[in-house]
Amino acid sequence: MTPILRAEGVTLGYDQMPIIENLDLAIVPGAITVIVGANASGKSTLLKGLSRLITPSAGQVTLGGRNIKALPGKKVATVVGLLPQQPVAPDGITVADLVGRGRYPHQGWFRQWSSTDDEIVAAAMAATNTQELAARRLEDLSGGQRQRVWIAMALAQDPEILLLDEPTTFLDVTHQIEVLDLLLERNRERGTTVVMVLHDLNLAARYADHLVVMRAGRIVANGAPVETLTAEIVRHAFDLEARIVPDPVCGAPMVVPIGRFHGRAPTMPAETAHDNQQVVN
């Protein structure tokens, strides 16, 4: 049973400048949670707080009911993994070596590299379709291949809760879908809890079981995409007028921005919002 990762009244920020204040959030185990919000709404900060990259100046992040700071780092690393937005790698590192480094938290003084590690790394590479790249150097790969390799490394860490900070940034649409499908597959097959920050609202709505919408360091909506992605909330969180229609592929809510020059002029927001809700319902 995956322990619950929970933010309890956390205040998070950099250099005494709080970006998030007194925020509560419980990550639903076994589900995919997507955090969305405008730039500087604090979504990456929240993810960093959950993955103990930044320490809350107030409140606490708990894992299975215990303060994550009080738990041994390596132990937490076997449960919670994070893929940062722009990870760095040493020059000349090969794909197999890099993916293998995800096994670090599972190794110790007496338990060095084993055949189990090999099998888990191989499985992670198979799942991300990176086996053929095993002997290649990371710097020689394309952006999409590289991102799959990083995800393979995160999978090799084999965490029950996987946090990803904008895993689809810098990828073209094909590779975005590929990466998200891969995470969905991991979630459905292995029950891995996935928490990620995404920019694309439509992809967020399609892949999320739970959508967390943020604005100015606060959570303005938290729930199933159908409930959280309404025209009203989009307007509030993003200052954007939009129509919400069902995604023709999977029925999830789809945000169609209006803008200044297309569709109905945003002079009658009340009516627009009304329309949209009808569409969703």
Added chain:
Amino acid sequence: MTTLTETKADAAPLAAARAGRRRRNRSVVLVLGGALVVVAAFSLAVGAYSLSVPDLLRTLAGQGTQSENFIVLSLRLPRLTLAVLVGVAFALSGALFQTVLRNPLASPDIIGVTGGASAAAVFGMLILGFGAVATSLAAFAGAVIIACVIYLLAWRGGVVGYRFVLIGVGVAFMVQGLLAYLLSRADLNDAQGALLWLVGSVSGARWQDISVVAVVLLVLLPVIRVLSGRLRALQLGDELARSLGVGAERTRLVLLVIAVALAATATAAVGPLAFVAFVAAPIARRVVGTGGLALVPAALIGALITTVADFTAQHLLPGQLELPAGIITGAIGAPYLLWLLATSNKTGKGA
């Protein structure tokens, strides 16, 4: 939907790749070790009084004549041993600095740590009238103090590689200024004696210096071995390191302390052998070429550089000049620095 066939992926190619990397590492270590043995043999056998290989082996086994014993065991062996040990210490110090700060310019000789040792030693010698042991202690203290100063100046709720390096380069200039001031007000004879602390030399190696360096290495090498897993995690950046359960800031501090101790010990023994720390690890990583830490190859390359430099300084330069080894290492390192600066934008690993 892909299923169990994929989770039971074939691990054999991975094991093979890892074995390949290990083989590559091992053969590099063997070749470098062999080269070091050859250079060592030359250093011991060649000189104003040269020995044949059988004579050398006989002397090393304790069966030499009195003069052979004196020349090989009392003159050349301490010098060679010290060159090897400080080569290892400088190389590992540089490798740790560069890895932990993720910057190829972060090496104790570039950022003023060894310069701090020189300045403190020269200050002790010229102003305070220190003897040999006190001067070495002053050198050690100088390196540690400069490292602390850089660390504190670079601290902004954490240490970032490029800020550390930039501040270090600035500190290095200040230290050079202090050195120049001390030397310009010293009289000529004293200044000649202080030369060791400007360029570094393994001549006049004494067994007590050697044993100090040896003991420090004996203590720190196992520690580095134990921490190498964390170092590998730290290579992936602070965020991933923390995600893998490695406290980035604390690990960095511990490794920097070790790196400073190595550089300070080596500088206290032989002065600042320029660029050994700077070039050894990058050369080793290029030769091994797997993106690994390559600490053992780096240590061997450091030892090779110092021994070859000392041999060159003693025997290979025209005009019967006996130069300090530091001049040779400087001549090797400076072009590499230029090359690195000229190509650094390409790899974009400046920060």
